[in-house]
Amino acid sequence: MDFNIPLDEWTANKNLKKFIKDKIDLCKPKNVYLCSGTKEEYDELMNQMVIDGKAIKLNDQKRPNSYFFKSDPEDVARVEERTFICSEKEIDAGPTNNWHNPNEMKIKLLNLFDGSMQGRTMYVIPFSMGPIGSDKSHIGIEITDSAYVVCNMHIMTRMGKKVIDHLKDEDFIECMHSVGKPLQENEKDTLWPCDPENRYIVHFPEEKSIWSYGSGYGGNALLGKKCFALRIASTMAKKDGWLAEHMLILGITNPEGEKKYFVAAFPSACGKTNMAMLNPSLPGWKIECIGDDIAWMKISEDGRLWAINPEAGFFGVAPGTSYDTNYNAMKSLEKNSIFTNVALTQDNDVWWEGMTKNEPENMINWLGKKHSKEEKAAHPNARFTSPAHQCPIIDKDFENPKGVPISAIIFGGRRDDVVPLVYEAFDWQHGTFLGASVSSQMTAAAKGNIGKLRHDPFAMLPFCGYNMADYFDHWLGFDKKMTSKNLPKIFYVNWFLKDENQKGFIWPGFSDNIRVLKWMFERVDNKVGFKKTAIGNIPNIEDLNVDGLNLSKNTLEKLLEIDLDKWEKEVLELKNYFSIFKDKLPEGIIDQLNKLNERVLKEKSKRCEPSYKE
Ligand code: SAT
Ligand code: MN
Numbered sequence: 327m328d329f330n331i332p333l334d335e336w337t338a339n340k341n342l343k344k345f346i347k348d349k350i351d352l353c354k355p356k357n358v359y360l361c362s363g364t365k366e367e368y369d370e371l372m373n374q375m376v377i378d379g380k381a382i383k384l385n386d387q388k389r390p391n392s393y394f395f396k397s398d399p400e401d402v403a404r405v406e407e408r409t410f411i412c413s414e415k416e417i418d419a420g421p422t423n424n425w426h427n428p429n430e431m432k433i434k435l436l437n438l439f440d441g442s443m444q445g446r447t448m449y450v451i452p453f454s455m456g457p458i459g460s461d462k463s464h465i466g467i468e469i470t471d472s473a474y475v476v477c478n479m480h481i482m483t484r485m486g487k488k489v490i491d492h493l494k495d496e497d498f499i500e501c502m503h504s505v506g507k508p509l510q511e512n513e514k515d516t517l518w519p520c521d522p523e524n525r526y527i528v529h530f531p532e533e534k535s536i537w538s539y540g541s542g543y544g545g546n547a548l549l550g551k552k553c554f555a556l557r558i559a560s561t562m563a564k565k566d567g568w569l570a571e572h573m574l575i576l577g578i579t580n581p582e583g584e585k586k587y588f589v590a591a592f593p594s595a596c597g598k599t600n601m602a603m604l605n606p607s608l609p610g611w612k613i614e615c616i617g618d619d620i621a622w623m624k625i626s627e628d629g630r631l632w633a634i635n636p637e638a639g640f641f642g643v644a645p646g647t648s649y650d651t652n653y654n655a656m657k658s659l660e661k662n663s664i665f666t667n668v669a670l671t672q673d674n675d676v677w678w679e680g681m682t683k684n685e686p687e688n689m690i691n692w693l694g695k696k697h698s699k700e701e702k703a704a705h706p707n708a709r710f711t712s713p714a715h716q717c718p719i720i721d722k723d724f725e726n727p728k729g730v731p732i733s734a735i736i737f738g739g740r741r742d743d744v745v746p747l748v749y750e751a752f753d754w755q756h757g758t759f760l761g762a763s764v765s766s767q768m769t770a771a772a773k774g775n776i777g778k779l780r781h782d783p784f785a786m787l788p789f790c791g792y793n794m795a796d797y798f799d800h801w802l803g804f805d806k807k808m809t810s811k812n813l814p815k816i817f818y819v820n821w822f823l824k825d826e827n828q829k830g831f832i833w834p835g836f837s838d839n840i841r842v843l844k845w846m847f848e849r850v851d852n853k854v855g856f857k858k859t860a861i862g863n864i865p866n867i868e869d870l871n872v873d874g875l876n877l878s879k880n881t882l883e884k885l886l887e888i889d890l891d892k893w894e895k896e897v898l899e900l901k902n903y904f905s906i907f908k909d910k911l912p913e914g915i916i917d918q919l920n921k922l923n924e925r926v927l928k929e930k931s932k933r934c935e936p937s938y939k940e
Contacts, residue, residue: 327357328357329358329359330360333358342452342467346469350448353441355443356444356447357448358448359447378515381394381474384674389660392663394666394670394676397520397666397667398516401542401543402667404545404788409529410425412426412531414428417910418792438506438524439537442508443471444510445513448469448471449476450468451469453468455559455622457726458492459727462632463634465489466554467501470504471504472519479550481639482637482638501535501549501550503538503547504538505541506539520543521540525539526539529553543666557791560792564792571622573620573633574618575588575617575633576604577730581610587730588733588843589633589735591735591736592738592764593739593785593787596822598618604837606837607838611840616635616720617637630732631814632731638713638714640710640714641709643708644708645680654718658714658717659716664710664711665709665711666708667692667705667709668692668705669692671686672687678703733850736818737784739765740767740821742777745820746885747833749818749859750849752863754813756816760818761783762784762904766780783798784797784801799912799914815846815850817849832877834875841871844871854866860893860929861922893926894923894926897922904916
């Protein structure tokens with residue numbers, strides 16, 4: 327076998343050498359490339375893809391060192407229905423995951439991977455999720471036949487020789503990936519090889535391995551992201567007493583210079599990346615970004631929860647991103663970035679719906695055709711891959727191996743009504759219940775009926791690698807591991823309330839969300855009070871800074887309204903949803919649901935009492 331460098335020179339790790347040799351025997355590649363992680367490597371791979379017609383180099387004056395890719399139109403997003411958790415026991419995957427018998431699945435995969443890299447290069451990518459050497463980081467080895475994956479991993483992870491040097495005898499997560507398109511002799515490659523009919527994104531939690539076949543796209547192929555950092559890591563976290571969460575991490579500094587870190591979990595299409603990079607509208611307040619998608623949190627000796635972002639880049643949705651909606655994301659993607667399924671302008675730059683008010687003339691759409699006004703120029707799930715350090719507000723502790731201490735945990739969803747702008751959990755158990763209750767109305771960005779409610783506990787629905795009921799249990803008991811004075815406070819937010827006629831949003835959102843973060847910041851220090859309600863603690867109206875927003879008293883009341891009739895229905899809705907977990911549903915969740923029900927009914931009965939006695 328032809329290697330770019332001798333395997334023995336590259337690593338002395340016996341397990342790693344065996345892993346690579348076994349996979350060569352299985353996949354039968356033309357040659358093997360052991361990644362160094364250098365800029366030269368990245369440039370060479372990109373150059374070759376440009377020569378092969380798979381990538382277009384963008385205008386260097388406008389967007390230096392950046393590349394455009396268009397995928398196969400059938401391979402544009404994660405494929406949840408083709409994603410499997412192959413735990414030994416079916417019950418350990420739970421009702422929210424697709425389970426398959428691990429032995430049968432292995433046989434299926436071995437068949438698919440047998441010879442799958444014929445005629446191709448097999449790349450070996452050592453990568454660290456989290457700063458190299460941090461006690462919170464973990465190492466993976468991805469084997470792939472896609473140079474596009476290698477280049478994306480260059481941006482999204484710390485990868486290459488430095489990880490190998492660190493690995494020594496340590497363990498690593500085995501990540502196998504093939505686009506599933508072996509090449510016969512003299513067969514010409516397609517521009518985006520994949521096998522949409524045979525996609526499998528498979529996780530073996532007990533042996534901590536990932537096998538992904540048939541897709542070259544995002545979370546299906548960049549195995550460090552959702553597959554490792556969430557699905558496999560969540561099972562590791564459960565076992566070893568930490569948290570692997572689908573959460574952004576931000577730093578918030580008040581005008582007095584005091585700083586705190588918050589994490590937040592939202593289902594898709596709730597503006598998570600925008601919040602991670604928020605540009606505050608309140609003078610003197612500052613937001614800094616640690617991460618926009620994933621948080622790994624462990625308890626340190628001080629009894630506090632500390633978080634790192636396991637990723638090194640942003641893999642963000644392009645459409646809707648503009649200098650107005652997310653200035654810092656736009657700055658992050660000004661150079662050294664990869665764009666997938668966006669539109670190409672006539673001067674070789676990128677464009678997507680929402681980037682500018684007016685559409686540039688003569689664009690090529692994501693399908694490679696001349697753009698016409700009737701069609702979308704960019705695919706709604708078009709993505710940018712950009713280095714995190716290019717974000718103008720990247721936090722100074724982004725690379726800190728210790729991570730950052732977390733003061734508050736925020737959950738949220740998109741709801742026209744029912745859920746107020748913000749409320750605080752009574753305690754950790756109640757906060758866990760809020761996480762378990764996360765639901766969001768669907769937008770056009772997801773498959774399904776627009777407006778329909780989708781339950782997405784902790785925004786982890788497609789990402790929890792084990793039985794979600796056991797995950798609730800892990801959270802319910804997690805407070806015991808921390809010292810009580812340092813427990814993060816837990817909040818729930820809804821930026822998406824609409825007026826009675828369901829027309830516009832009544833909260834301005836975006837930069838003005840700082841006003842809600844400010845209240846939370848001050849709640850953490852008990853500097854402001856709250857009003858106790860049946861569902862949780864809401865702000866006293868005077869504590870919510872709405873200066874300059876021109877909100878009517880009516881609107882303000884609506885933002886913080888708890889409609890008890892609607893909450894009675896909400897309790898039933900939740901009860902119905904939680905029934906999918908059958909007898910696995912932890913007592914703690916049942917208890918919280920019952921208490922919520924009692925509080926709502928009690929409040930309602932108070933409301934019905936005559937306000938005067940005859
Ligand atoms: O494709 S990714 O999983 O990386 C992004 C997403 O779908 O959330
Ligand atoms: Mn995500």
